[in-house]
Amino acid sequence: MNNFSKKGLAAILAAGVLLWLSTFILIPWAAQRLAELSAYCNGDILTDRCYQSLVIYGSIGDMFGATAALFSGLALFAVAATLWIDINARREGRKPLVISMLDQESILFKNPSIKNGRELTISISLALSNQTEEAAINVMTYGQLVSEGSTETFGPSHLQAPIIKGPSESITIEKTINGHNLDKFLTKLTEQGCIFLELITSYESLENVKWSTRTTYILTSNDTTSTKRLNAIRSGITEDEDFEVLWGNKAAASLTSDVKEGSWRHQREE
Known part of the structure; x- marks a missing residue:
């Protein structure tokens, strides 16, 4: 009540x-x-x-x-x-509970460019799982990358069908980032800092009541090779390896994701 x-x-x-x-x-x-x-x-x-x-x-x-x-x-x-x-x-x-899950290969930076201004595409692969027996319809996910006042919004991406308790459904969100925001993100990631990813999954119950699940992930670059690749975008070239060698053959830089403590939220949407 x-x-x-x-x-x-x-x-x-x-x-x-x-x-x-x-x-x-x-x-x-x-x-x-x-x-x-x-x-x-x-x-x-x-x-x-x-x-x-x-x-x-x-x-x-x-x-x-x-x-x-x-x-x-x-x-x-x-x-x-x-x-x-x-x-x-x-x-x-009668409310469903849909959560998003990431693994260590879920977040990739790919398709770099430094010729006409630096830009990089972030690709986020999610596994969406309904934790209840109540069906969730009109499921969509969108999010934000945040770092010290710089915010990049991406999505939404929609599921094609309702989901109920059982196997998870996959969904991918991509966004090309450039300019000041890209500089901020690369600086944090290559200097052993972190950026934040807030994911919001919105859906409805069969009674047309709208719900959303939110969580925030802490993203870091702990892999040496991935850090070098990001540095190549940031500076144009690393000290001992050039850009083409690092990013050849459709290479990508992966990020490590950890859920921020206390960031899970499940609420009704007006």
Whole structure:
């Protein structure tokens, strides 16, 4: 039950209690008023004032009838609200959980170029797995590379079919990076630093409730050969090996990925 539902039920309950408590003040006041008016009705003569007092008695009775109707309406509203909350709780309870998984060959830098400005393509291969029996539809993944204020957004990439618990599904995202952002990323990776990869997987349940799973990976270049290749892009040439030798035969630079502690998130999307 969400906070709005809790506040709504609390407001209904508070209003009913306040209305019920008000009768302890209203009934004694009405009784006193009736006693004062009854003095006009002594004897057999129906005076105008006596007639007016009788009309007032009827109005007071109608007032309590309206109060009863109000309580009946509040009760009906409470039942409807409870049913609505229960239906929504059931819809939200049927939620898939799709997670993304990377291995040590999942993130590659490839297709370098230094002739007309430096550029490099990052390729991210994901394995998407549904951890529940609830089907996930319209599954797509997108992400961001982040390093000290430099952000590169890529994706989304879509799965062609829904997924349920069982074998994982593969998905690949690629993005060509150049300019200032590429300089920032290469500097961090070649100087034994790290950059961050935030992956967001968005999907829907069969009840059309939207969910997303987020996690952040720490990317480093711990392989000597990969670091040399990245340095070749950064500087144009290394000290002892030229660019063509390092990047020949469609070579690629791989990155090591580790999940950032406490970065997993699973939430409903509005």
